[in-house]
Amino acid sequence: EPIPLQHGAHRTGKRMDADMAKWRGYGLGQFIHWGLYSILEGKYKGKYYNGAAEWIRSWKEVPNAEYDVLNKQFNPATFNATAWAKMAKQMGVKYLTFTTKHHDGFCLWPSKYTDYTIESSPYKKDIVKEVVDAYTKEGIDVYLYFSIMDWHHPDWRYDLKTKEDSIAFDRFKLFTKNQLTELLQRYPQTKGLWFDGTWDNSWKKSGAFTDSLEQYLKSLVPGLIIGSRLRADEKGNRHVDANGVLMGDYEQGWERKIPKTYADVHGNDWDCVMTIPENGWGYAEKWMGHWKTTNELIEMTAQCVSLGGNFVVNFGPKADGSFRKEEIANAKEIGEWMKINSDAIYNCEYAGWEKQDWGYYTKKRGEDKVYMIVFNVPLSGSLKIKPSANYVVEKATLLEGKQQLSTEKLDYGASFIQLPKGKTFVKPFVIVLDIKPVKQQEEAGP
Numbered sequence: 001e002p003i004p005l006q007h008g009a010h011r012t013g014k015r016m017d018a019d020m021a022k023w024r025g026y027g028l029g030q031f032i033h034w035g036l037y038s039i040l041e042g043k044y045k046g047k048y049y050n051g052a053a054e055w056i057r058s059w060k061e062v063p064n065a066e067y068d069v070l071n072k073q074f075n076p077a078t079f080n081a082t083a084w085a086k087m088a089k090q091m092g093v094k095y096l097t098f099t100t101k102h103h104d105g106f107c108l109w110p111s112k113y114t115d116y117t118i119e120s121s122p123y124k125k126d127i128v129k130e131v132v133d134a135y136t137k138e139g140i141d142v143y144l145y146f147s148i149m150d151w152h153h154p155d156w157r158y159d160l161k162t163k164e165d166s167i168a169f170d171r172f173k174l175f176t177k178n179q180l181t182e183l184l185q186r187y188p189q190t191k192g193l194w195f196d197g198t199w200d201n202s203w204k205k206s207g208a209f210t211d212s213l214e215q216y217l218k219s220l221v222p223g224l225i226i227g228s229r230l231r232a233d234e235k236g237n238r239h240v241d242a243n244g245v246l247m248g249d250y251e252q253g254w255e256r257k258i259p260k261t262y263a264d265v266h267g268n269d270w271d272c273v274m275t276i277p278e279n280g281w282g283y284a285e286k287w288m289g290h291w292k293t294t295n296e297l298i299e300m301t302a303q304c305v306s307l308g309g310n311f312v313v314n315f316g317p318k319a320d321g322s323f324r325k326e327e328i329a330n331a332k333e334i335g336e337w338m339k340i341n342s343d344a345i346y347n348c349e350y351a352g353w354e355k356q357d358w359g360y361y362t363k364k365r366g367e368d369k370v371y372m373i374v375f376n377v378p379l380s381g382s383l384k385i386k387p388s389a390n391y392v393v394e395k396a397t398l399l400e401g402k403q404q405l406s407t408e409k410l411d412y413g414a415s416f417i418q419l420p421k422g423k424t425f426v427k428p429f430v431i432v433l434d435i436k437p438v439k440q441q442e443e444a445g446p
């Protein structure tokens with residue numbers, strides 16, 4: 001029996017309006033983390049920080065006072081938002097999530113609620129506006145990242161232990177509401193907000209406020225999309241309320257991790273935000289350890305879309321606004337792959353067929369079309385498929401080149417798809433299955 005909640009989820013199941021349907025079909029997105037941390041490049045006085053570079057202010061060797069004056073240096077004179085947007089367009093991303101204010105409290109827009117903004121830097125100009133305008137012009141929807149936690153603001157509190165804490169945090173909550181109002185009014189093209197920095201007790205104790213804030217923001221921009229990281233219910237639960245129902249338009253818990261099975265997504269919409277190095281969102285001069293190849297990023301994209309989610313790749317530009325060569329290469333190569341194969345990614349959903357070793361299935365929303373995104377070609381040269389019992393496969397075709405492939409029926413509703421003899425595949429590729437719904441077939445007895 002669900003417990004009565006004033007500030008828990010106000011909707012069960014997916015949001016089914018047109019704005020959310022568009023979000024659901026994006027498939028591939030870009031995250032960009034850019035700010036004062038980009039100046040330090042993950043190092044300080046010759047020592048390298050192997051944590052996330054955008055958290056370097058929290059590094060014990062970095063005096064806060066020294067970090068906090070970096071705004072006096074920030075001056076990306078050659079920054080070109082149009083070049084960013086064109087790189088993203090070529091990559092095939094459908095949406096951007098961009099850092100307006102990260103945990104350090106520095107605002108990339110000229111907020112009138114604090115002096116700690118781009119206006120106090122030599123650059124002066126409104127970076128958020130440049131980015132929103134350039135990406136919108138390229139037809140890429142823009143979502144604004146906003147960190148509730150603000151290390152620079154004197155009224156920020158990790159917890160509310162004293163009366164003074166609560167008085168300060170009340171001021172902070174008003175400051176937050178004012179900044180969010182400002183962002184939505186200055187950048188009306190914004191399709192949604194991506195909240196971060198909401199894991200501390202102060203926020204968990206503000207469930208009622210988080211609920212009223214979300215409703216207020218949606219009253220300003222009907223259709224605004226906000227994930228599950230903003231809210232807390234009145235019991236301090238985050239993401240899902242005390243009754244286990246998701247609070248927000250989509251599950252925002254998949255940071256640097258991907259669900260293993262469809263069961264893990266609990267019927268919610270979701271996105272996975274992913275760094276190219278193992279961890280680290282802001283620019284770091286040295287990527288220590290592993291960083292993902294283009295094929296790994298393509299596979300993660302396929303994996304996410306095959307489980308009904310979107311995959312968002314993070315880029316961390318240098319302080320001058322340029323991208324490192326590895327990120328430029330990833331964007332270019334992903335774009336080349338998407339140019340040929342994006343049918344299997346855009347407006348696709350979970351197919352519900354038994355996963356096979358060769359890769360992932362996606363299904364075109366509303367059409368009798370299933371895509372096989374193949375990463376592992378078996379030595380046998382045959383790809384086994386087992387459609388769900390309510391479909392039969394009418395035709396199998398290579399997406400690139402449209403060559404039809406022969407299929408052999410096996411028992412128990414399975415089939416083998418023969419790959420063309422002598423053809424070697426050196427990149428992930430897609431097979432299109434034209435399918436036909438059939439009534440449930442009884443499995444033949446022994």
Ligand SMILES: C[C@@H]1N[C@@H](c2cn(-c3ccccc3)nn2)[C@H](O)[C@@H]1O
Nearest residue numbers: 033052054055196197199255273281
């Ligand atoms: C989207 C990503 N979220 C920020 C983050 C959050 N966390 C974190 C890590 C451990 C506990 C709670 C929060 N680490 N990094 C990163 O700085 C980046 O902005």
